[in-house]
Amino acid sequence: MSAPPRSRVIPLGAGRPTVEVLDAAWDGALPLLAREYHVYAPLLPGFRQSTGLEQLDDQLDLVLHCFDVMEALDLQRPYVLGESMGGWMAAEMAALRPRDIGRLALAAPVGLWRDEAPVADMFGMMPHELVPYLFHDQSCPAAQGLQAVTTLFSEKDDRTQDQVEFLISLVRGFRTAAKFLFPIPENGLEKRLPRIEAPTLVVWGTEDRFVAPLYARLFGEKIPRARVHMIENAGHLLGLERPEPYAEAIVRFGRGS
Amino acid sequence: MKFSWFHLMPYRWLPPDFRERYHSVWVDIPNRLYDPVKGHQLYNEYLDMLEYADQMGFDAVGVNEHHQNGYGMMPSPNLMAAALARRCPNASLLVLGNSIALYNPPVRVAEEFAMLDVISGGRLIAGFPVGTSMDINYCYGQNPATVRDKYREAHDLIIKAWAEREPFAWNGKYTKLRYVNLWPQPIQKPHPPIWIPGLGSLETWDFCAEHGYNYSYLSFSGYKRAQKMMDGYWERLAARGLEPNPYAGAFFQQVCISDTDASCEREWWPHVDYFFNKCLHLYPGTSSAPGYVSEASMRAGIVAQVGNTSLNMGQNKSWKELVEQRYIVAGSPATVRQQLEELARSLRVGHLAIGGHIGSSPIELTNRSTYLLATEVMPHLRPIWSEYEDHWSPKPLPRAERVVPGGQNEAARRAAERPAAA
Numbered sequence: 001m002s003a004p005p006r007s008r009v010i011p012l013g014a015g016r017p018t019v020e021v022l023d024a025a026w027d028g029a030l031p032l033l034a035r036e037y038h039v040y041a042p043l044l045p046g047f048r049q050s051t052g053l054e055q056l057d058d059q060l061d062l063v064l065h066c067f068d069v070m071e072a073l074d075l076q077r078p079y080v081l082g083e084s085m086g087g088w089m090a091a092e093m094a095a096l097r098p099r100d101i102g103r104l105a106l107a108a109p110v111g112l113w114r115d116e117a118p119v120a121d122m123f124g125m126m127p128h129e130l131v132p133y134l135f136h137d138q139s140c141p142a143a144q145g146l147q148a149v150t151t152l153f154s155e156k157d158d159r160t161q162d163q164v165e166f167l168i169s170l171v172r173g174f175r176t177a178a179k180f181l182f183p184i185p186e187n188g189l190e191k192r193l194p195r196i197e198a199p200t201l202v203v204w205g206t207e208d209r210f211v212a213p214l215y216a217r218l219f220g221e222k223i224p225r226a227r228v229h230m231i232e233n234a235g236h237l238l239g240l241e242r243p244e245p246y247a248e249a250i251v252r253f254g255r256g257s
Numbered sequence: 258m259k260f261s262w263f264h265l266m267p268y269r270w271l272p273p274d275f276r277e278r279y280h281s282v283w284v285d286i287p288n289r290l291y292d293p294v295k296g297h298q299l300y301n302e303y304l305d306m307l308e309y310a311d312q313m314g315f316d317a318v319g320v321n322e323h324h325q326n327g328y329g330m331m332p333s334p335n336l337m338a339a340a341l342a343r344r345c346p347n348a349s350l351l352v353l354g355n356s357i358a359l360y361n362p363p364v365r366v367a368e369e370f371a372m373l374d375v376i377s378g379g380r381l382i383a384g385f386p387v388g389t390s391m392d393i394n395y396c397y398g399q400n401p402a403t404v405r406d407k408y409r410e411a412h413d414l415i416i417k418a419w420a421e422r423e424p425f426a427w428n429g430k431y432t433k434l435r436y437v438n439l440w441p442q443p444i445q446k447p448h449p450p451i452w453i454p455g456l457g458s459l460e461t462w463d464f465c466a467e468h469g470y471n472y473s474y475l476s477f478s479g480y481k482r483a484q485k486m487m488d489g490y491w492e493r494l495a496a497r498g499l500e501p502n503p504y505a506g507a508f509f510q511q512v513c514i515s516d517t518d519a520s521c522e523r524e525w526w527p528h529v530d531y532f533f534n535k536c537l538h539l540y541p542g543t544s545s546a547p548g549y550v551s552e553a554s555m556r557a558g559i560v561a562q563v564g565n566t567s568l569n570m571g572q573n574k575s576w577k578e579l580v581e582q583r584y585i586v587a588g589s590p591a592t593v594r595q596q597l598e599e600l601a602r603s604l605r606v607g608h609l610a611i612g613g614h615i616g617s618s619p620i621e622l623t624n625r626s627t628y629l630l631a632t633e634v635m636p637h638l639r640p641i642w643s644e645y646e647d648h649w650s651p652k653p654l655p656r657a658e659r660v661v662p663g664g665q666n667e668a669a670r671r672a673a674e675r676p677a678a679a
Contacts, residue, residue, distance in 0.1 A: 182400050
């Protein structure tokens with residue numbers, strides 16, 4: 001028997017209520033949220049140094065692990081925020097144990113599918129080709145950062161050991177996402193959404209090319225107590241591209257206004 | 258030394274501006290480029306080439322599996338092998354192979370391989386590739402994070418299905434069957450020889466070493482760039498205290514021969530160019546799904562490079578470069594003889610899988626090359642590795658016990674076509 005799955009949790013801030021941010025691979029809006037909340041950002045198994053992915057066979061294992069993290073942190077009915085893949089996981093959590101999630105915010109989650117608006121295939125393109133799908137403003141620092149990473153994917157075999165390890169950790173994150181979302185990021189969430197009881201904010205960039213804004217409407221319709229908030233001039237990775245209005249929307253919704 | 262004659266079955270009519278106009282030869286190549294009537298011609302012409310190789314004394318005729326691929330028109334290699342089984346009475350059938358994680362349930366592979374072994378009188382070599390990422394992940398939707406695990410389970414199930422004489426239950430992670438009871442069973446016992454084609458991963462070496470299978474390195478970049486891969490395999494065997502028997506290794510090499518080096522270039526360059534510069538037009542974004550290559554293999558630099566964008570398979574090279582760098586072995590019989598000997602000795606392989614058809618080459622040209630290989634090259638190389646015993650070739654029924662396809666037809670016709678009784 002190998003070791004049980006372990007998530008490394010990044011705690012941030014000292015505010016009263018708690019926000020648990022799923023799949024926090026980036027800084028993004030976390031420092032802004034930490035002004036208001038005590039934020040726990042778990043790096044789930046298979047991301048960076050968190051281990052035990054092989055123990056999570058399917059999405060039920062994954063979601064139960066999220067609850068294990070929540071319980072290990074002794075969080076009661078927390079405000080759960082998930083972005084993209086994390087948004088899918090947060091929605092699954094809230095649908096599986098509706099009474100245990102106090103409040104929910106889903107930032108451009110994956111998890112639904114419409115043939116007329118296929119979710120971009122993040123597993124079937126080169127990293128630099130992902131940039132225009134993830135960012136509306138490709139000159140923003142985060143987009144430039146991702147663009148810079150892609151220079152490591154060159155034909156030349158002149159990478160340093162550190163760069164190789166960095167690339168491997170990048171691929172590891174993609175692999176983890178693939179385990180649950182390949183080849184189509186849809187596993188029946190739609191029929192579970194009506195089970196969600198938490199007040200839910202669905203937040204989306206108007207220019208999201210990764211998961212089209214059509215899905216904002218769908219999540220809004222299927223989740224009983226949902227409110228949809230669109231952020232102008234923003235792509236998919238809201239927290240990285242437009243951290244201020246994004247964090248503001250999360251905080252305002254958290255205050256119940 | 259043993260020789261198989263291997264076909265990829267490329268589509269011959271990709272447009273001249275294919276590279277400029279289209280995204281990739283694989284996965285999302287538009288199927289409007291495929292004309293089934295031309296395909297009819299090609300399948301039959303290609304099977305004729307393989308039948309000629311059988312007649313010329315090659316030890317095996319080889320086919321493989323690709324999906325949604327402009328240079329590999331065999332989504333089902335077993336259909337091709339079945340067609341060959343009755344028309345090629347001599348050679349082994351090298352099916353290299355079935356990507357066993359794709360079949361649901363995997364006993365389908367055990368059944369079809371058993372059928373081929375029975376039809377052919379025990380001449381099957383069973384190939385069990387993991388499969389390329391293009392085929393198994395992008396075309397067939399297998400999860401890259403779990404597909405190797407699924408592959409190993411499928412392998413264990415197939416081997417057990419071939420071995421067991423009573424129905425058994427299989428409670429796997431990926432396959433659950435209450436009754437596994439293979440019917441028919443293969444002629445070769447305990448099962449046909451198993452070859453594992455590898456593109457380059459540590460796991461495949463270990464898998465072959467662990468089970469005593471032949472490791473077949475399939476590469477389009479020629480033997481000079483294969484040294485590290487084959488050395489790694491032999492070292493892996495040695496580390497386990499196993500004999501580095503050359504017949505435990507196979508290598509795929511594209512070869513073309515003509516009367517002289519100059520005539521070879523003149524006759525073959527258009528077809529070689531077609532292969533390297535059209536057929537290998539691959540989109541790197543779907544070359545390797547995340548997780549398909551293990552971290553250990555990435556770290557060991559086994560896969561040429563992490564995130565390699567060109568796949569480094571010889572695109573954009575001239576005839577001179579391709580020949581000098583041995584992406585292809587090409588030239589007169591003497592040239593090819595010398596280079597294939599160098600290949601065999603440097604890589605230490607006892608089984609040479611010859612890509613005897615390249616790109617767009619037509620049957621006359623291809624068969625001329627096959628003829629020269631069989632008559633001017635093979636006899637000189639046969640003695641190499643004769644001090645070793647080949648445990649990885651089929652053990653068919655003795656000739657006298659094998660049915661000659663169609664052999665009873667005439668007598669049966671005479672008996673059948675008697676006048677009706679009043």
